[in-house]
Amino acid sequence: MDRYSRTVAILRVLLPLSALAILATLFLFSRSQDQVATIPFTEADVTARTKGQQVTHPFFSGTTAKGEEIIVTADSARPGSDTTPGDADNLSARLKTAGGQLITLRSDSGTLASAGDMARFTGNVRIKTSAGLEMLTEVLNAALDGISGNAPGTVTGSGPMGDFTAGSMAFSAKSGDGDLHMLFKNGVKLIYDPKQLER
Structure with a gap:
């Protein structure tokens, strides 16, 4: 097997593994962040606004x-x-x-x-x-x-x-x-x- 063929064979394994590693890293980072969005109103404000029109x-x-x-x-x-x-x-x-x-x-x-x-x-x-x-x-x-x-x-x-x-x-x-x-x-x-x- 010549040098070119050996390089192609190695890259066929390494590239998909690298892609999987990048995807896994993205998922890990996204889980570490707070997924709950904060609402700019207090609970009392929301209750007061939903009780009636104003x-x-x-x-x-x-x-x-x-x-x-x-x-x-x-x-x-x-x-x-x-x-x-x-x-x-x-x-x-x-x-x-x-x-x-x-x-x-x-x-x-x-x-x-x-x-x-x-x-x-x-x-x-x-x-x-x-x-x-x-x-x-x-x-x-x-x-x-x-x-x-x-x-x-x-x-x-x-x-x-x-x-x-x-x-x-x-x-x-x-x-x-x-x-x-x-x-x-x-x-x-x-x-x-x-x-x-x-x-």
Whole structure:
């Protein structure tokens, strides 16, 4: 047998054995790696998301026939049913009258009843107006088809004239001038501060 034939015979054995060794090495390396893919959500997140539908950062805006602007946003919202309204987390609203006055509303949570065109702000409701009033209450009902609303419970706040508390409050821009009007009722107490008014 010449040298060429001997080389071919040796390679016929060595090459398949080398191929088997390479394949075996690949399988060994692949087994040593973690085969379980990690999910970028905690178990609590997955459970919460599968319990019901939710919308992240919902946004509602509209303009009334009078030219009033209404913008409502939230961190997340879940749809309601025929009998219960949808609820939202970190609900906020920006209302602008036709005359340019602003009122902003923020709360920890709330509900939206689209059928009744109402939003209910609940938990640490913070109210600010462009006239310099800042108020805090626990519940505030606001219309979505116009600028109006009410706080049925205690309202505390401060403004250009001083600090005040009231048993309830209502606001609207329904009068002929289109300006924002706020009515405080049920035991209004005002601590008048002339220095605050001068500022």
